[in-house]
Amino acid sequence: MAGRSRNGSDTDCLVIGSGAAGALYAYRAARAGLSVTLVTGAGALASGNSTYAQGGIVFEDQDAQSLRDDMAVATAGTTNPAALETLLEHGPRVVRDILVGELEVAFDRGADGGLRFTREGSHSRERIVFAKDQTGRAIVDAVHRRLTEMAADADAPGQVRILTGTVAIDLLTLSHSSTEPLDRYHPLTCVGAYVLDTASGEVTALRARRTVLATGGLGQIFLHSTNHPNTFGHGIAMAYRVGARVMDLEYVQFHPTVFLHPGAAPFLVSEALRGEGAVLVNGAGDRFMDRFHELGSLAPRDIIARSIHAELLKSDDTTVFLDATGLDRDYLLERFPTISARLREAGVDLSVEPIPVVPAAHYSCGGVHADMQGRTNVDRLSAIGEVACTGLHGANRLASTSLLECVVMADLAAATHAKELREVGPPMPEVRPWVMADRLPDEDLVTQDINVIRNTMWNYVGLVRTTRRLERATSLLYELKAEVDSFYAGNQLTRSLLNLRSAVQTALLVTYAALHNPRSEGCHFRTDDET
Secondary structure (H helix, E strand, O other): HHHHHHOOEOOOOEEEEEHHHHHHHHHHHHHOOEEEEEEOOOOOOOHHHHOOOOOOOOOOOOHHHHHHHHHHHOOOOOOOHHHHHHHHHHHEEEEEEEEEEEOOOOOOOOOOOEEEEEEOOOOOOOOEEOOOOOHHHHHHHHHHHHHHHHOOOOOOOEEEEEEEEEEEEEEEEEHEEEEOHHHHOOOOOEEEEEEOOOOOEEEEEEEEEEEEEOOOHHHHHHHOOOOOOOOHHHHHHHHOOOOOOOOOOOOEEEEEEEEOOOOOOEEEEHHHHOOOEEEEEEEOOOHHHOOOOOOHOOOOOHHHHHHHHHHHHOOOOEEEEEEOOOOHHHHHHHHHHHHHHHHHHHOOOEEEEEEEEEEEEEEEOOOOOOOOOOOOOOEEEEEHHHHOOOOOOOOOOOOOOOHHHHHHHHHHHHHHHHHHOOOOOOOOEEEOEEOOOOOOOOHHHHHHHHHHHHHHHEEEEOEEHHHHHHHHHHHHHHHHHHHHHHHHHOOOOOOHHHHHHHHHHHHHHHHHHHOOOOOOOOOEOOOOOOO
């Protein structure tokens, strides 16, 4: 075994992830005068799932009660009231003052210069602001521009250091990582993270007074997913390994409309298209959703996804279709330029033919338990955005509330840390060096194991679950995890090996949660009369 690690410079705030939550937190914390180190696995300052968010972000400052009512319907009455009230209190301010006013996010505007609003599934009114069909990218790009400027500005209120091509391995804690044996008697406390430079293979221990997980979701543990290719639940797995509470992981939302066409890469087709009037039809052209729910094609996502599943089981079809041919062509091209362009590349013109779609794993309502300030049960460890579970989304997320949760949590966590870190804290502990083997992993084995996980989760822990399927998945995943743990310990670290390690741990957590929740609600659907 060979040690290949070093200590990095200390920082007030270590941010793991550069999507909407992580980037905005870094910006707000640095604006408050804190030193910030942000790590991202991408080769440049970029993000994962946030840039895939097409529809929009809720901006409800007129009728809070109607949003409460819509959340109750969409989440099957399971939303956390405390989280919702915090969102209602701070959401309008964050969108208006920070996104629109301070960052000048390029939201669509009408002829009078005012923000344009749209409606999505399960919303009773138009309350969603958007930037064409790339709202997430518009928000993230605006924050990234400011972060880049701050990193280059020696006179900025706080210091910003951006480490690209860098992925987190494990969290540092007093209990697990300190060279001082007596530190294990302190309360469970996070003091940073080991990170891997994917270019050099070097491991660095980054110590921080506050560590912020903003690693996104877990969608790639499933065979079909709308998520970024490296979204395997890294933050959830890291937090769980050091004793953080995780919850609600059985509630994985499957987006009902993902483009599927021979020879073309799948991609999400925004719910906003249905909000503008597109309807779901089967291979015979029938509007089948009218048989399943009074809202038809605007029903909650979990109901639509399972309805599509049921409809496909009755036929030989591999997809259903999203029909927008009754809408104005020019408006469709103006409102959905990215979706229109990607469909044209695949040979589909949405204005003259229906779009073939299927469900795919999309959003994790569960995660690391946190309040809306990002606080977890581990001292000095915060979780914000999709990696966190505040209970806001309950058993099923309401469309376009997730981006709002990201930015509100980022803003509140940064403000909280700015207050807390005014006081001088205890000195950072010396941490143990990272030790790993010299042997390079067999990448074919890594790929094969990830494929086993993704197929197992899709077949046994997917849209429709039974006790027998979940028990089968548990058995398969436990056996695989033992092999992965041994394989991990005997090889050098690579990005793909870290993906595999996180994937098998997160898959087991999701399966365990699903197996031990016998109630069908929201995204979690059990039919235990099946075999």
